[in-house]
Amino acid sequence: MTRRSIQNLFFKTAVLFIILLGVTAVTAPLIVPYSPTDQDVSIRFSPPDTTHLMGTDNFGRDLFSRILFGSQSALIVGIVSTSIAVFIGMIIGLWAGLGSKISDSILMLLMDSLLSFPTILLAITVVSFFGYGLVQVMLAIGVIFSPVFARIVRAEALIIKTESFVEASRALGTPVFKRIFIHIIPNLLAKVIVQSTITFALAIVIEASLSYLGLGTQPPTPSWGLMLKDAKDYLIQAPWMAVYPGLVLAFTVFSFNIIGDTLSEKLNPRILKQ
């Protein structure tokens, strides 16, 4: 097998896994074998078997059902915070790239100062300021990742606005907003999409980290990070409590990264030509 075909196989597996995850998240209430929050202390710490595929946790809750439900919070965090980041980044990036020199300098200075903070630290700061919870976490992640998009959008906009077709459209008297929506945005979408898949994966990891620290999703809502937090008290008695959420989290992030990598090659005309 060539390098390319291996990469293709990885890409297909990753896409399949994400689709599966998406379907699971949407249909979770219909397909889970048990309620994810129902406790039954008589069956605490049951190891994985045919009745409880991934075993049970310290309250006797079914881990398999909790992991399926956990995909909901993971994907919601990914979608919402990436959308926030793209939205803010797009506006600021376009403004900086197409606006005046002064607004460009000020906006980029702002974005760079945001970028200079370590991500998790900034997220913890934001969350401890606005209170613990999923909504705050999504907002924090969205804001924190917006500078990356602002940088990409600005760079692309600077190039595209000097292309001849944009110049021509301007000469023909097309209004500014129409020009932005028809000519500029479609041409920078490729890069934004690639960056989105990477941000998506990072957002899931950060949500899990914050939940692990007790700052994110609040119990008993199933979240992979929260499940790992519960598991750490029982690593010896019930290792399955840590293993399965950890594996699913790792696969999800890995898949998004593979998709991101592959897309960046496929959508980049410069690499394709080689």
Add this chain to the structure above:
Amino acid sequence: MIKRFTVALVLVLMLTIPGGAFANGEKEIKPLNFALSGNPDTLDPQATSGTLTFQVDKSIFDTLAEPDENGVIVPALAESWDVSEDSLVWTFHLRKGVKFHNGDTLSSADVKATFERIVDEKTASPNKKAFDVIKSISTPDNLTVVFTLDKPYAPFLGSIASGWGAILPKSLIDADHDFGSEPVGTGPYVMTEWVRDSKIVLSKNKDYWMVGYPKIDQINMNIIPESSVQMQGLVSGQLDIVYMVGNDDVPILEKSEDVKLVKGLTSLIMVMAINCSAAPFDNLKVRQALNYAIDKQKVLDTAYAGGKPIGTFMDYGNAYYKDFTNLYPYNPEKAKQLLKEAGVDLSREIKMYLPQNYPPHVKAGEMYQEMLTKVGLNVKIQMVDWSTWISDVYRKSQFDLTVIGHTGKLDPNGTLSGYGKGKYVQWNNDEAASLIEKAAVTMGYEERKALYDKALGIMAREVPFVYTGSSYRIQGFRKNIDGFRMTPNLDTFDFRWTNFK
């Protein structure tokens, strides 16, 4: 060439000889490694009511009197005391030649300054009430302190002997010293280092007034909130004592040959506190419903290390305990019915605040949440850190429900004082409040017991809490540890007798 080689060889040898080999002359200090379950908010014994603070301060400070192993109050910094016939004048005779860690010698002026500081509004001590009864303090000589009280006050000796009765040096009080981060007392250990959220190092006070004590030179209080880390530390020998082993860890610890376990009932009152000031919990029926909805024994067995259910606000082993557990047995159907009768809007969101540095309370909270959900209530969990819990939940009553354990007190008044007149549960009941106040100024066990029985009965029926129970405590020790004591009713650690075998 050879010379150069020799130099290199010597250098290499110097690098490989362990550093310890040169320090043979000094006596090696063997510290005791202890696990503390959280970072104290302050170490000023007058500034807080947090147990973690007193668990550390017990080794740094002394009190005039203290409870012994059996809970009997015995002399400490005071060698003896006399009480006048009318119980109004308490005269304490201080021990001679006791040194503070800063070199000051203990005198009656220090005692006077200490108690003046705690009742000073500026100190804002949560335990001020315990000493408000003091009318005047006089110091006839260097070693005699006379307290004159407003009224006969039975809990006075208990307050003097509790952690918040710690004696501070006058010179530092006058200098406005920050006792919160640099505590200075007369205690068996001197605090030499406090790395926030990591460890507190205590070194032996060589001038301690109990000759021959403490035994161990140094105690490292490692701040470790996670019980699994504590347990692994105990098994591997990195920790010598874990004072509270989780129920789920017992099977693993029992397998270890180097660890011994000791089980006993705590004086803790485990509760789910209810904020009675706001709807729907201002309605007695709703509070009763909460009590019916909770399977208390199940929570004790799963979240805590097992225990005895209590039906009222007094710990199970207390001499003033009275059994009311039959009032609201576990009965979810009855709970649903009561909620219906009360006409509660079930969709209204109820916030349950959990102190995230106490995993057992968090686990109990998750169980309460599930049981309350089953009777139809919409309960949302909100985790908070310890300082937020103290400042917002406890001091400002910003909560609907919360989960906590109240430590026992030397005198039942310490446990009950203030209830019926608000407190953090915002529960008002004039009859209970006046019974509790009356019991405080009544002398004699029988007389006081009769009053407390009535007050506890009201609290049991009116349920400003879900009274879960007094939990067991399983202590884990390395086999070579001997003589570790916990102060009865106060839940603090007494390392003076602790030693390596």
